[in-house]
Amino acid sequence: MRENEYQSKLIKKIKERFPDAIVLKNDPNYKQGIPDLTILNGNKWAALETKRSEDASHRPNQDYYVDKMNKMSFSSFIFPENEQEVLDAMERSFQRGSRRSTRSVRSK
Numbered sequence: 001m002r003e004n005e006y007q008s009k010l011i012k013k014i015k016e017r018f019p020d021a022i023v024l025k026n027d028p029n030y031k032q033g034i035p036d037l038t039i040l041n042g043n044k045w046a047a048l049e050t051k052r053s054e055d056a057s058h059r060p061n062q063d064y065y066v067d068k069m070n071k072m073s074f075s076s077f078i079f080p081e082n083e084q085e086v087l088d089a090m091e092r093s094f095q096r097g098s099r100r101s102t103r104s105v106r107s108k
Helices: 003-017 062-072 083-095
Strands: 022-025 037-041 044-050 075-078
Touching: 003 022, 003 037, 003 044, 003 083, 044 062, 044 083, 062 075, 075 083
Parallel strands: 044 075
Antiparallel strands: 022 037, 037 044
16 A cells, blocks of 8 residues: 555544544645644644555654654654554543643653
């Protein structure tokens, strides 16, 4: 499956799971490395970088932006092999009073 096919299916799943959410597809030419999707849900948001498989290569700056945005709210790489886990974690993030996901807490 190509990445854009997976991304289209994923967007449909996100809209079904979070019917009030707004799913935005980001322009890959605007800023290199920004995740593919931004999901706005109430006063929470998430960013997802889609990959066609677990072993698909990462482009420059993708790891940087996924990590940086995860520290702000919720962000992750998502691919068919981890889809359920990531969507579950995103849902928990949306339900928390805090904007921060405990999925990748780091000490300073």
